[in-house]
Amino acid sequence: MEYNWVHLCIDMQRMFAEDTPWHVPWMQQVSPQVQEIAKHHPQRTIFTRFVPPKRAADMAGLWRSYYEKWDTMTLERLEPQMVDLVPPLKALVPPARVFDKMTYSPWITGELHHVLAGEAVETLAISGGETDVCVLAAALGAIDLGYRVILLKDAVCSGADDTHDASLALLGDRFSVQLEISSTEDFLSRA
Structure with a gap:
């Protein structure tokens, strides 16, 4: 590719891949594509991890209510290793990098953007989960x-098919000047 790009892989973590209240069964189907990109370009891969608070009371506003509902997913009750990336992806760190976040968006703290801007990154190939929550953010x-943005349609997943499909349609239609929807194979052939 003629431009500086990074593979931004969103929240491919054990707490979404394994038997928890937040399990995303479809994650298993997209894992081969995510792994293919990350293995081909680990030095260009950044993994995000969604990190819950220790307890709901540690959060402000409606995040507190959110974790009161999902109290079994707080670090006080969840096994700490469940926050880890799935093992095949964790094995790629380093040279792949990890950025932790406590919200759906990885941009809130400004740290990720600061690093990417410092590296003159222009394009992000996005994979991971969930299409209609953290990937969308x-x-x-x-x-x-x-x-x-290049959204890798066969490397993103959700727990809800309807909103996954709606998110891909929304992004591909309304943001077509700034976002391209691509298959993993097509992206890798150009990378």
């Missing part, structure tokens, strides 16, 4: 920050 934030 990552894509919209990247668009707002001026990045070109």
